[in-house]
Amino acid sequence: MVRASARAGAAVLALMLLASAGGCGEGAARADREAPPAHGQEGRFAAPPARSLERYADELRRSYAARVTAARRWGLEKVPLLPPAPPARKPKVTTREGFEVDGHAEHGLPPVFTTVPTERKVVFLTIDDGAEKDPAFLRMMSELNIPYSAFLSDYVVKDDYDYFRRMRDRGATLNNHTLHHRVLPHLSYAAQKREICGMQDVVQKRFGTRPKLFRPPYGEYDRDTLRAAKACGIEAVPLWNAEVYVDRWEYREWDRDIHPGDIVLTHFRGKRNWDGTMSDMVRRFLKLVTDKGYAVARLEDYL
Numbered sequence: 001m002v003r004a005s006a007r008a009g010a011a012v013l014a015l016m017l018l019a020s021a022g023g024c025g026e027g028a029a030r031a032d033r034e035a036p037p038a039h040g041q042e043g044r045f046a047a048p049p050a051r052s053l054e055r056y057a058d059e060l061r062r063s064y065a066a067r068v069t070a071a072r073r074w075g076l077e078k079v080p081l082l083p084p085a086p087p088a089r090k091p092k093v094t095t096r097e098g099f100e101v102d103g104h105a106e107h108g109l110p111p112v113f114t115t116v117p118t119e120r121k122v123v124f125l126t127i128d129d130g131a132e133k134d135p136a137f138l139r140m141m142s143e144l145n146i147p148y149s150a151f152l153s154d155y156v157v158k159d160d161y162d163y164f165r166r167m168r169d170r171g172a173t174l175n176n177h178t179l180h181h182r183v184l185p186h187l188s189y190a191a192q193k194r195e196i197c198g199m200q201d202v203v204q205k206r207f208g209t210r211p212k213l214f215r216p217p218y219g220e221y222d223r224d225t226l227r228a229a230k231a232c233g234i235e236a237v238p239l240w241n242a243e244v245y246v247d248r249w250e251y252r253e254w255d256r257d258i259h260p261g262d263i264v265l266t267h268f269r270g271k272r273n274w275d276g277t278m279s280d281m282v283r284r285f286l287k288l289v290t291d292k293g294y295a296v297a298r299l300e301d302y303l
């Protein structure tokens, strides 16, 4: 576990160094144009000036090689693309048009959005609720080194907090999806606040961090929801622009496609809930994303 995360860290460093080795100090604009960094272009990186850079490039090659092996092991047709290094400057995220509540900006309520503004060909995987606790899913995501963010609801998580501790230890961020998964706008302000702040307390107590991100169940919210979320320390409310199931995709946009910066939703579900495993769902997700030339990046790196 420790080794895996050290390797991931080295790969990120290598990517950052390689991006700046291209001659652009900032790196981000260039990465925007050229993302994702490239398989088969390792030769370009083969003769860096400094020995340390050479070592990092070597780490990057190893990281890609590990992904090739893992892709084969987990039955992927194509090797998932490596994401560009995290942006040096985070994009300014604002509420999507039509998703505002009264007084949204005036009261500094957290932004509600379905896509992160970026030109990079990246999407973000977010996984909700927490009912299915499949150990193979944790192994698959670690071995492929695919980032994702979990939005947990205590009523389905509490029978096995340890599963989500292992998820956290493997690098996933654990975020807030309320205590009991109610339709929040049906509740009073005080009850909404209990649902959101209560989950903040659970995540802090069980996993040691206090979430900055919150997603309302069913994507349903009103002004009280956002006021309560803000009072509980929430900074952003990512919804989703596409949803992947074990057997299909569903899209918010008329073009039925994914776009740079799109947030993709799925759920912790298994054979009891749909016709396949978490791994089957991940294969469907990665197939479309990779076929369309996108990499999977970490949402928190962009917020």
Ligand SMILES: [Zn+2]
Residues within 6 Å of the ligand: 128, 129, 153, 177, 181, 217, 218
């Ligand atoms: Zn949910």
